[in-house]
Amino acid sequence: MSTMEKKTTTMKWYVVRAQSNREKSVSERLRKESEKGEMMGKIGQVLVPLEKSFFMKDNKKVMKEKVMYPGYIFVETSQVGELKQLIKTINGATGFLTNRAGDIQALTQAEVNKMMGEHEANETKEVSNTFCINEEVKVCDGPFNGFKGIVESVDEEKQKVKVGVLIFGRKTLVELGLLQILKSED
Secondary structure, eight states, X not given: OHHHHHHHHHOEEEEEEEOTTOHHHHHHHHHHHHTSGGGTTTEEEEEOOEEEXXXXXXXXXXXXXXESSTTEEEEEESOHHHHHHHHHHSTTEEEEOBOTTSOBOOOOHHHHHHHHHHHHHTTSOOOOOOOOTTOEEEEOSSTTTXXXXXXXXXXXXXXXXXXXXXXXXXXXXXXXEGGGEEEOXX
C-alpha cells in the first residue's frame, strides 16, 4: 500500500503534443496502454479538456464538443522516459512539449489547477445566442412553441430571456431559456 501511495504522489503532469483532431484517439491509446503491460500503474490520468456547447439545429438542442487546447494532451506520469518511448509508437502523437533547450518539463501546480479548473468549469458551458431588446423572436421549445414575440429583457448570466407573447390578443411576458427561442426569419 505504501508503494502505491508513493507512486501517486510522485506523479507529475506533462503535456504531450498530438496532431490536431487526433487528441481523443491518442489519449484513448495512452489510457489503454496504462492498463496493461509495462506501463501499468505508471500513467495516472490522461486528459483532453473539452468544452461542451449547445446550440439549436432544426429546432432541436444539439451538443458539440470542442477540444480546448488543440494539439495537446495532459498526462500524469511518474515514468517520463518510458512514456517517451511509448509515444514514439502511437500514430498521431508527436512527442512531449519541451522548453527552448529541448528539456521535458512538468507543469507547475498553478498550471495544473488552471487546466483542471477550466476543464470542470466548461463541462456545463452553453453557447448563448445574443438577443437584443425589442428584437422579434420565435419560440421553438416548450408550451409556447410556434409563438412569435418581442424580447423585453435578457439575463445572460441565468441564460434567460423575457419575451412578450400575444396570447388571446393580450401581451403576456414569458420567461424562456436562450435555447428555447430563435431569431425570427421574417
